[in-house]
Amino acid sequence: MTALYSGTFLPLGVLVWPLLVGLVAMVVWSRGALWVLPLAPVPALGFVVAGAPGSVVVPDLLLGVHLGIVPGGALLLGMTALVWTVAGMHAALTLRAGPQAAVFAGFWCVTLAGNLGVFLAGDIVTFYLAFAAVSLAAWFLVIHERTQKALAAGRQYITLAVLGEAALLVGLMIGAAAAEDLHIASVRAALVDAPLGPLGVAALVLGFGIKAGMVPLHLWLPVAHPAAPVPGSAVLSGAIVNAGLIGMMLFVPDGTGWGDVLVAAGLVGGFGAALWGLTQRNPKAVLAYSTISQMGLMLMLVGAGSAGVAYYAFHHGLAKAALFLCVGVMAAAQTPRQRGATLGLVVLVALSVAGLPLTGGGVAKLAGKQGLPDALSLVLTLSSMTTTLVLVWFVLRLAQAPAPPLAPSPLWRSLFAGAAVLGGLALVAPWAVWGHATGLPTGYPAQPANMFAGIWPLLAGLGAAALIPGQRLPEYPPGDILALLRWRGGGWSGRAGAARSAAPRRHWRRAVLRALLHVRRLETHMRPWPRAGWVLIVTALTFSGLVLWTL
C-alpha cells in the first residue's frame, strides 16, 4: 500500500478551493453567488506570496497527479490570481443576480481552477485537465449575456476550443508514448527525437496557439472577448490567454525549428493585429486586437528563447485586465470628473503597455529583450509604435463611448478602485520583482540607451496617432479573416452583408450535408444484410453436409 500522497497539500488546496467556492455559488447559496467570487483566488494569492512553496504527488488521482509550481509559473500564477480577484469584485458589483448569475459564478470558478492549474501541473494529464477546464468552462463566460451576438461568439469559441482540445490530446499522446512517462519535462524532451515528434509538436502548437490567439488561429478571440461581460473579458484577455502561452513555454522543445514558426507567427500577429485594431469601433474589440498583438510579441519571445517571457506576460496580464475593466468603469461613470479620471487611468496604463521607460511595461520590454538576437530586439522596440497607435485609438473610442443613463454613484468608486489597483500594480509590481526575476541591476532600466530605445518609438507612435483624427479609418466587423471572407467587396453593410456572407458558408454546409446523406444512403443499402446471413447459414449447412459426407 503506497501512501495516499506525498509532499504538501498546499498546491492541491489552491485548486480545490475555487471548485468548492463554485459549488457553494451554484448549489448552496445561489442568491449571493457573485459575492463569493473574489474569495476564490485567495489561496492562490497566499500561495504565491509565500513563495509558491512545496509540491504534492497524489499517485491515486487521475493517472498520478503531480502538482508544484512550473518553471516561470510563479509570476504568472500571482498575476492570474490578482486579475481574477479584482475581476471577481467587478463581477459581483456589476452583474445582475439571479439563476443565470449562479451558473456564471459556478463556471467562473471552474475556469479559474483550470487557469491556476496550468501553472501548477507537473504531469501532462493534470495539465490537460486544467487546460480543458479553463478552455471549455470559459464558454459560459462568453455566452453569459445570451444575446444573439454572444451566442454566435460562443459557437465560434467552443468550436475552436474543442478543436484545440483534440489537437492537444494528439500531441500529448505522441509525447507520452515517446517518453513512456507522464512528466511534462520528459514529454518535452522526448518530442525532440520521437519519430512522430514533429507531428506532435505541430498538434501542440495548434492547441496552444488557438488559446493564445496566435495568428492565424486567433479568429475567435476578437469576437469572443468583447462578447463576454466586462469582468469576463478582463479574465479572458488578461489571464486565460496565458494558458496557451505557458503551454508553448512548457512543451515546445528548443532547436526543432518550431521556435522559428512561433517567431514568424508572432511577428505577423504582433504588428498586423495592432494595425487591424484600427478598423474596429467597439473599444473592447480594439483591446482584443491589442491582446492578439501583445500575445504575438510574447510568442515571438518564446520562439526566440527570451528569458523574460513570464515577466513580460506578468505585466501585460495586469495591464490588459485593468484596461478591460476600465471599459466597465467608464460605463458606470456619470460625472465628467469620473469620466476624466477613468480616462486618466486608461492613458497611464496604456502608456505602460506601450513601453514608456521606467513604467512596468517599459521594464518588461527590457526584460523581454534578454537573450534575444539583436534583430528581434529591435523588432520589440519598434512594436511600441504600433502598440501606441492601437491604444491611442482605444482611448479615443472609449472617450467617445456614450455616457450611460443613471447608475448608482458609489458603484463607480468601487469599480474604479479595482481597476486602479490592477493598473497601479501593472505600473509598479514589475519593479518589485525586477531583481529577483531578471537578475539585472536596478539601475539598468534607467541607462540612457534603454531610456532612448523606449521613448522614441512611443513618440513616433504618438506622432502617427496624431494623424488619426483627420483620417477616415475603414470599419470591419471583428474576426478579420472570417469577416473578410464574408465581406467579399462592396463593404460591410449590415443585413445585406450578412446575406452575402451566408453564400460560402451555405456552400460548405451543403457539402457536409451531402456527405452525411451518402452515409445514410449507404446504411439503407446495408439493411438486406440479414438476408446475406441466411445465405451464409445455407452455405454453412451445405458445407457441413459435404464435410460429413466425405468423412
Place this chain on the structure above:
Amino acid sequence: MTAALPVLIVLTSLVPACVTFFLAQDSHRLRNGLNLSGAVLKLALIVWMLFAVAGGASYEATLPLAPGLVILLRVDALALLFISLSAALWFATTIYAIAYFGKKAELSRFFGFFSLCVAATTGLALSGSLISFFIFFELLTLSTWPLVAHKQDKPSLAAARAYLAYALPGSAALLWAIIWLESATGPVLFTDPPDLSVLEPGALRAIFALFIIGVGVKAALVPLHGWLPAAMAAPAPVSALLHAVAVVKAGAFGVVRVIYDVFGAGNVVALGVGWPLAVLASVTILWGSLRALQQDEIKKRLAYSTVSQVSYIILGAALASPLAMIGGLVHLIHQGLMKITLFFCAGIYDERAGVKKITGLNGMGRRLPWTSVCFSLGAMGMIGLPPMAGFVSKFYLGLGGLQAGAPWVLGVLAASTLLNAAYFLPLLYRLWVLPAPEDAKGDERAPGLVVPAVVTAAASLGVGLLAASPISPLSWATLIVTREYGP
C-alpha cells in the same frame, strides 16, 4: 466451495429468473425482493472473489452436458472484469426497472427474461471453453428477444424480428467457426490455447473472419449493426442493459476472448488479421458517430453512439499492444458506466417529462437538474474529457496505437472526439442554455429512477478521477494484461 463458486454466481441470476416466471403478475413485492436479493448476493460474491483473484486464486467448475461436451465455468481476471460490471449494473438496472414499470402488465415475464439475460451474460463471461461460450451466447440471444419485444406493439415486434434476423446468422457463423476449428484441434479451452499449426494460414484467416462475423453482430460492428438502433423500440431499462452490459458487451467480450484466448495475440498479428479488424473497428467508430449526428431521437442518437463506442474495445483488442489492450478492456467498464447513465437519463426524460426528441430537451436542466447533471457527465465522458472515465480509455488506446505502430489510430481518436463533441454538446447546450418552452412540465420525483442514474454517473466520474488507484478498473485491466497476456 471453490468449485461451486462459479456455478453459484450463475445461479444467483438463474434461480430468480426461473422462479419469477411462475409468480403472479401482482405479487410485486415477492418478485422485486427475489430479484434484488439475487443481485445483492451476486455482488457480494463478486466482491469476495475480486480480492481472492487479486491474490492469485482461480475457480473452476465442470458440468457434464453430454458425452464429450462439458460446460466449463472458470473465474479468471478477465471474466471477473466483465461480471463485476454486469453484476453492479444489473443491480442498478433492477432498481431502475422496478421504478420504471411500476405496476404495468406482464412484469413476471419481463423480470424473468431480464434475469435470464443476466444469467446468460454471466455464464458467457465465465465460460472457460469455446463450447460453453457458444451455449451461453445462444441463451443470451434467445432471452433478449422477449425483452426487445416487451411492449408488443408494432415497432417493438419489428425490432425484435430484426434482432433475430441479425443474431441467428451470426450464431451460425460462430458455430461454423467453432466446428471448423475444433474439428482440427480438438476442444478449445481458454486456459490452454489450441495448437493452430495444424491448420493452413488461409483456413485460420477464414475461421477468424467467421468468428468475428459471429460475435461482431452482437458487438454491432459496421455493417452488422442494423439491429441495434432498431432495438431502441424496447423500454428504457432494456436499452440500458442491452447497451451497457448484456448483448453489445457480450459481443465485444467475445472479440477479446477470440483474439487473446483462442488465437493468441501473437498469432493474430502473425496472420495479419489484426490490422484489418482494427480498421473495421475504426470505420465503425466513425460511422456510428456520423450516424449519431443525424438522429433527432435521443435514444437513437445514444444507440449509434454505442455502435461507435463499443468498437473502442474491439480496436484495443485488435491492436494487440499491451497499452491498447488495457485501454480496450478498461473501456468495457467505462463505456458501460457512462452509457447506462445516459440511457437511464433518456428514460427519465421520457417518463417524467414526456420528451423523446432532442428538441424537447430545451431548458430541461432547470426542471430536472439531477438527471441533467448526470446526462452531462455521461456525455462529457463520451467525448473523452478528463476527469471522466472516457478520457482514460482514450488516452490508453492512443498510447497503445502508437505502441503497436499504428499512429493513424490517433487520427481516428481525434476525429471521434470531435464527432462526439458535435453530437453531445448541442444536447448540453439545449439542456442548460436554451430557454424552456412555455408549456414545459416534468419533475424528477421518482427516486427509483434518479438514484441509479446518479450512482452510475458518480461511478463514471469516480473511476476516471481515481484511475490510478489500486481498486480502479484501470488497475484491474492492467493486472489482466500483465498477468495473463503480458510478456
